[in-house]
Amino acid sequence: xxxxxxFWMPAGHSTVAGDVDALFYFIFYASLVLMALVTAAIVWFIxxxxxxxxxxxxxxxxxxxxxxxxxxxxxxxxxxxxxxxGFKAYLRLNVVPANAMEINVTGQRWFWSFQYPEGISAVxxxxxxxxxxxxxxxxxxxxxxxxxxxxxxxxxxxxxxxxTVAWFEATDTGSYNLFCTEYCGTKHSxxxxxxxxxxxxxxxxxxxxxxxxxxxxxxADYGRQLYQSRACVTCHSxxxxxxxxxxxxxxxxxxxxxxxGTSLVVDExxxxxxxxxxxxxxxxxxQPVMPTFQGMLNDVQxxxxxxxxxxxxxxxxxxxxxxxxxxxxxxTESEN
Amino acid sequence: MSTASANVIPERNYLNDPKGLKSWLLxxxxxxxxxxxxxxxMFFFLLGGIFALLIRWELLTPAVDIMxxxxxxxxxxxxxxxxxxxxxxxxIPAALGNFVLPLMLGAKDVAFPRxxxxxxxxxxxxxxxxxxxxxxxxxxxxxxxxxxxxxxxxTAVISTTLGVFILGFSSIFTGLNFIVTIHKLRAPGMxxxxxxxxxxxxxxxxxxxxxxxxxxxxTFVLLIMERLLGIGIFDPALGGDPVLYQxxxxxxxxxxxxxxxxxxxxxxSETVSVFSHKKIFGYKLIAFSSLGIAFVSFLxxxxxMFTSGQSELAAIMFSFLTFLVGIPSGIKVFNWLxxxxxxxxxxxxxxxxxxxxxxxxxxxxxTGIFLGALAIDIHVHDTYFVVAHFHxxxxxxxxxxxxxxxxxxxxxxxxxxxxxxxxxIACALIFIGFNMTxxxxxxxxxxxxxxxxxxxxxQYQPMHGFSSIGAFVIGAGFVIMAVYLIAAxxxxxxxxxNPWGSxxxxxLTSSPPPHGNxxxxxxxxxxxxxxxxxxxVATK
Numbered sequence: 095x096x097x098x099x100x101f102w103m104p105a106g107h108s109t110v111a112g113d114v115d116a117l118f119y120f121i122f123y124a125s126l127v128l129m130a131l132v133t134a135a136i137v138w139f140i141x142x143x144x145x146x147x148x149x150x151x152x153x154x155x156x157x158x159x160x161x162x163x164x165x166x167x168x169x170x171x172x173x174x175x176x177x178x179x180g181f182k183a184y185l186r187l188n189v190v191p192a193n194a195m196e197i198n199v200t201g202q203r204w205f206w207s208f209q210y211p212e213g214i215s216a217v218x219x220x221x222x223x224x225x226x227x228x229x230x231x232x233x234x235x236x237x238x239x240x241x242x243x244x245x246x247x248x249x250x251x252x253x254x255x256x257x258t259v260a261w262f263e264a265t266d267t268g269s270y271n272l273f274c275t276e277y278c279g280t281k282h283s284x285x286x287x288x289x290x291x292x293x294x295x296x297x298x299x300x301x302x303x304x305x306x307x308x309x310x311x312x313x314a315d316y317g318r319q320l321y322q323s324r325a326c327v328t329c330h331s332x333x334x335x336x337x338x339x340x341x342x343x344x345x346x347x348x349x350x351x352x353x354x355g356t357s358l359v360v361d362e363x364x365x366x367x368x369x370x371x372x373x374x375x376x377x378x379x380x381q382p383v384m385p386t387f388q389g390m391l392n393d394v395q396x397x398x399x400x401x402x403x404x405x406x407x408x409x410x411x412x413x414x415x416x417x418x419x420x421x422x423x424x425x426t427e428s429e430n
Numbered sequence: 431m432s433t434a435s436a437n438v439i440p441e442r443n444y445l446n447d448p449k450g451l452k453s454w455l456l457x458x459x460x461x462x463x464x465x466x467x468x469x470x471x472m473f474f475f476l477l478g479g480i481f482a483l484l485i486r487w488e489l490l491t492p493a494v495d496i497m498x499x500x501x502x503x504x505x506x507x508x509x510x511x512x513x514x515x516x517x518x519x520x521x522i523p524a525a526l527g528n529f530v531l532p533l534m535l536g537a538k539d540v541a542f543p544r545x546x547x548x549x550x551x552x553x554x555x556x557x558x559x560x561x562x563x564x565x566x567x568x569x570x571x572x573x574x575x576x577x578x579x580x581x582x583x584x585t586a587v588i589s590t591t592l593g594v595f596i597l598g599f600s601s602i603f604t605g606l607n608f609i610v611t612i613h614k615l616r617a618p619g620m621x622x623x624x625x626x627x628x629x630x631x632x633x634x635x636x637x638x639x640x641x642x643x644x645x646x647x648x649t650f651v652l653l654i655m656e657r658l659l660g661i662g663i664f665d666p667a668l669g670g671d672p673v674l675y676q677x678x679x680x681x682x683x684x685x686x687x688x689x690x691x692x693x694x695x696x697x698x699s700e701t702v703s704v705f706s707h708k709k710i711f712g713y714k715l716i717a718f719s720s721l722g723i724a725f726v727s728f729l730x731x732x733x734x735m736f737t738s739g740q741s742e743l744a745a746i747m748f749s750f751l752t753f754l755v756g757i758p759s760g761i762k763v764f765n766w767l768x769x770x771x772x773x774x775x776x777x778x779x780x781x782x783x784x785x786x787x788x789x790x791x792x793x794x795x796x797t798g799i800f801l802g803a804l805a806i807d808i809h810v811h812d813t814y815f816v817v818a819h820f821h822x823x824x825x826x827x828x829x830x831x832x833x834x835x836x837x838x839x840x841x842x843x844x845x846x847x848x849x850x851x852x853x854x855i856a857c858a859l860i861f862i863g864f865n866m867t868x869x870x871x872x873x874x875x876x877x878x879x880x881x882x883x884x885x886x887x888x889q890y891q892p893m894h895g896f897s898s899i900g901a902f903v904i905g906a907g908f909v910i911m912a913v914y915l916i917a918a919x920x921x922x923x924x925x926x927x928n929p930w931g932s933x934x935x936x937x938l939t940s941s942p943p944p945h946g947n948x949x950x951x952x953x954x955x956x957x958x959x960x961x962x963x964x965x966x967v968a969t970k
Contacts, residue, residue: 102876114805118876121803125796132767132792136785139770140777149707149931153772154962156709165764166757173753173799180803181746187808188742237579238672240737240812244878247809251738253673254578255666258739271887275812275880277572279579280499283883 107270107291108246109263113183115247121176187248190261194227201232201239201252202385204281205325206272214304215390217324218287220272223297227263235385240276243289251276264291280338284328306394317402320395329384332406339384340377346407351378365400437926437969439845443942458543459945463550464529465843470553471525474516479908481509486867486901489894492885502884503570504585510573515594516557518828519686522693523639524549524604526835527632529843531608533936533943534626536617536952541610549603552596559593562586572882574683577664577675581656588657591650598643601689605639608632617935619954626934626958627716631696634720638685638692638727646682649675673738680731688727690824692720694831695762698787701834702766703959704932705781706773710959712765719758726755736807745804752802759795763788778930779853783834786861790826794819797872812882815875818868826864833860833911840915841929845941846922847970852914859907866900926969933966934958 098105102122103115197220198209208216222228232241232252239252241260250260274285292300307316321327321342329339340350350364351357353376358364367374369391372384391399444461454462485505488495497505528546532539540546563569563586571580571587580587612633616625653675655661662668664675695716703710710716732740732748766788775781797819801807810816841847874893879886886894928937933956939948956964 102873104876104878110805114809117803118800118806118809121796121800121806125799128796129792132763133789135767136770136788139767139773140775140785143706143770143773143775145707145774145776149774149776149961149966149968151963151965152706152708152774152961154709155772156711156713156769156959158768161768162712162715162761166761169760170757173756173802176799176803177750177753180749180805180807183805184742184745184749184808187805237582238576242812242878242880244809247805249737249808249811253666253739255671256739271878273878273880277503277576277579277882279570279583280503282503283499283880283885286887 104244106245106247107264107266107268108243108248109265110183110186111245111247111265113186117176117179117183120179124172190229190259191227191263194229194261196229196231197222199230199232199241199252200235201241201274201278201285202235203237203278203383204274204285204328206241206274206285206287207390210301212301214301216304217390219323220287220289221297221300222264222289222291223294224264224267224291226294227261229259229261232258232260237278238276239274239278239285242273242275243270244273245270246289249275264289267291267293281328307398312401313398314401314405316395317398317400317405320391320399321402324387324391326399339380342403342406344406344408346404347409348407352376353378362400362404365403366396369396369399437924439924440940440942440944442944443845443940444945445844445942447945456547458539458547460528460532460540460543460546461843461943461947463546464525464527466550467520467525467528467553470550470557471517471521474512474557475521478509478513478517479905481505481512483901483905485509486898488884489886490898491895492888492891494885499884500570503882504568506882507569507572508564511560511569511590511594514573514686514690515597516560518690518824519597519601520553520604521832522697522828522835523608523632523635523689524553524600526697526832526839527608527628527693528604530835530839530936531629531632532611532615533842533939533947534629534934534958535611535615536620536935536948536954537611537615538946538948540607541614542607545603546607549600549607552603553600556593556596556598556600559589559596563589563593574679575650575653576679577653577656577670577672578666580653581665588654591653595647595650595654598647601639602643605636605643608636609640612636617952617954623714623717624954624957627699627710627713628696628934630717631692631699631720634724635689635692635696637721638689638724642682642685642689642728645678646686649678649682652678673735673740676735676738677731680734681728684731684734685724685727687820687823688723690828692723694787694791694828695720697831697835697838698766698784700932700934701780701784701838702769702788703961704838704930705778705784706770706775707931707961708769708771708773708959709962710765711768711771712761713959716762716765719762722758723755726751726758730755733802733807736804737811749802749804749807753799756795756799756802763792763795778837779848779850779857780834780838780930782854782857783830783837786857787827787830787834790822790830790861790864793869794822794826797822810875812880813875814871814879814881817881818871818875821868821871826868833857836915838930839936840918841922841925841970842936842941842943844919844922845925846918847925847929848918848922849914852910856907856910856914859910860904863900863903863905863907866903867897868900870897870900928966929968929970931966931968933960933964 106115200207205218208220232250234252234254241252242249246262248260248262250258268291270289272287272289329337331337331341332343334341334343345360348360349357350360369387372386373382376382444459488497488502567586569585569587569590612629652663656664660668662670664670664672699716730752732744733752736745870893874890879890925941927940935952938952
């Protein structure tokens with residue numbers, strides 16, 4: 095995917111990238127000429143007019159109309175060209191083609207989720223077909239975020255009180271970084287997703303597969319995949335290290351104590367409740383920061399996450415026949 | 431140059447007459463107040479600099495090097511807030527300007543000496559609030575305090591913004607004082623167009639300070655009320671609009687950029703003429719462009735918000751106005767260059783900082799053109815490109831000019847010279863380190879590296895690492911500078927009245943000047959830049 099990356103710009107993979115880069119290089123080379131002139135003048139003057147001995151009296155000319163008009167008019171013309179060019183490219187960045195497919199994007203601390211017209215939702219990985227305009231309807235569930243894909247040269251703030259719009263048409267298949275560029279708190283720098291551009295055919299296949307586990311995949315294994323792709327991994331570790339939230343390692347079947355002093359043994363129902371209504375009970379020592387996943391996971395996916403957390407218990411229940419045992423942790427493949 | 435032996439420090443000068451701590455704390459002498467400001471801002475410059483080095487240290491690698499997420503987020507907020515509100519805004523006007531402006535005008539003091547002292551105490555009070563926030567639970571919002579994050583975080587947003595609110599009054603007091611001083615206290619014969627350009631730059635700055643600062647005060651009061659009372663101006667959960675906050679904030683903070691850079695330009699207009707020993711080129715154009723920049727600076731705030739969801743039409747108009755403000759700045763650079771032409775150029779430390787300014791500020795200005803172009807801003811907005819751009823303007827511009835001014839007027843302030851050799855070494859280190867640190871960040875920015883990131887993708891590590899090394903080179907330069915400047919106070923060679931051979935009024939009086947500035951009221955006999963007709967001999 096690094097093909098096409100230059101010293102200044104990341105590889106361009108959208109239909110507007112070429113326009114933006116052309117303007118960038120126009121300003122860049124104009125600047126280079128100007129910088130060369132300024133630097134050359136400084137060097138020339140300090141060599142030629144370096145003070146030797148007494149300063150004495152110097153030239154009295156402090157005004158030159160022709161020169162002053164020249165250095166006012168030329169930059170003025172240049173900046174007007176740059177303004178008009180930037181304006182034109184900006185219109186292209188803003189006018190969404192009529193045949194665009196629409197995807198809702200939700201930013202929240204600290205992950206992205208995507209809702210497709212087909213009713214599918216995904217977290218942190220936006221899968222789109224190539225050569226097809228995609229309109230993004232952006233909104234936030236908490237503070238302001240910003241949706242930025244350097245390879246596409248697009249960026250738009252994501253606001254909590256209104257929709258904003260961005261669009262792109264990817265020209266090449268591949269996986270591209272998606273950054274949050276409006277500071278949003280502790281894990282702002284980890285609010286990174288991917289935009290995965292696939293061929294039309296692969297996109298159709300992905301749509302079908304997005305509904306449940308693939309052939310022959312165990313429920314716990316599917317849960318492990320969701321643990322990554324739905325960004326549980328951002329806050330919950332599976333190696334026992336406490337982070338923003340409790341680790342999943344060895345919690346199933348153990349006693350959990352809550353902020354209000356109550357406690358219970360972690361079971362399937364408690365896990366389900368924690369995913370759908372995370373503020374119902376807060377584990378002692380943690381902040382109530384987890385957002386609800388209500389409407390973002392279907393029943394199969396909920397079951398899969400429960401099965402995955404069960405598989406991480408100290409004494410995994412054997413009667414269910416789950417093969418998602420803890421030994422496989424080291425071979426887990428992450429999505430990116 | 432070899433007449434130094436004749437120089438003596440006057441027995442009675444503003445530093446020792448009158449004596450005693452009380453005489454300092456209750457002083458109405460603009461020179462003492464300027465010096466007290468200088469100590470205060472240098473303390474905060476040191477603090478902000480330490481924060482900067484800690485940030486760059488942490489960013490050496492993407493891993494946790496010396497601090498955790500939340501500490502890092504507080505650190506870059508502190509770096510920005512301390513550097514902007516406690517150092518750079520008061521740096522040139524309140525510290526150097528206070529000292530130099532009345533001397534330049536041939537006045538005994540500023541128009542309102544008591545207000546001047548009050549401004550210093552108000553500054554200290556504001557600083558105390560910010561220090562309180564610093565030692566309890568520093569804000570983690572970034573120096574911009576964007577809502578709704580700033581209305582929801584549990585860090586000390588209220589005491590920090592209250593501190594800035596209070597600091598605003600000290601800035602307004604200084605501005606008001608300078609406006610009246612320039613109108614009313616010029617020496618006989620000093621017409622508006624025979625004033626040194628430093629006075630013109632300070633005048634334009636003072637107008638901005640008086641007109642723009644109330645807006646940030648009102649904005650922060652609304653933010654505080656939002657947090658305390660939930661009035662629902664900015665937080666959408668309470669029915670407010672977070673983008674409204676951005677409009678309010680930048681309506682002040684864009685003019686504030688010019689509160690920071692105009693005084694820098696004002697210093698450069700002095701030093702480039704003095705050290706080229708040459709009449710300043712295009713005096714009136716430089717003077718009027720300061721006022722022009724000040725005026726247009728009120729109309730460009732929306733260029734901070736091209737990706738905020740503001741209307742496309744507004745974005746287009748703000749882009750156009752942004753280019754308009756670029757032109758007078760460019761003209762100034764050409765004027766300064768033309769001043770050097772056929773001069774008699776001496777490359778002493780103040781001139782080296784002046785040349786650094788010319789190069790770095792030009793890069794800062796040009797990259798502003800990239801950012802003003804709408805389609806490019808969309809790509810580089812909120813990336814390291816913007817971080818690099820404003821450091822080139824603020825540090826490469828204002829701080830370099832401030833250092834030029836410090837080195838230019840240090841002999842006047844203390845009556846003694848610093849070590850020129852070490853001054854050149856420090857300047858070279860700062861210039862090289864600065865470019866290592868921040869030029870790299872332009873490339874990181876266009877490659878897509880977002881700002882305010884605690885950790886980052888491995889692909890950016892080489893550039894982050896190089897940038898961090900540069901920061902420590904800058905740090906080394908400043909350590910050397912601190913040593914030779916402080917040494918000069920105690921052991922420097924006496925400078926004489928006019929070590930550089932300058933023509934403006936402050937060099938007529940002794941170094942350091944007496945309590946009332948001049949033994950007898952000076953009368954203007956020649957312009958401040960008449961190096962073509964007046965023979966002047968340096969006393970160094």
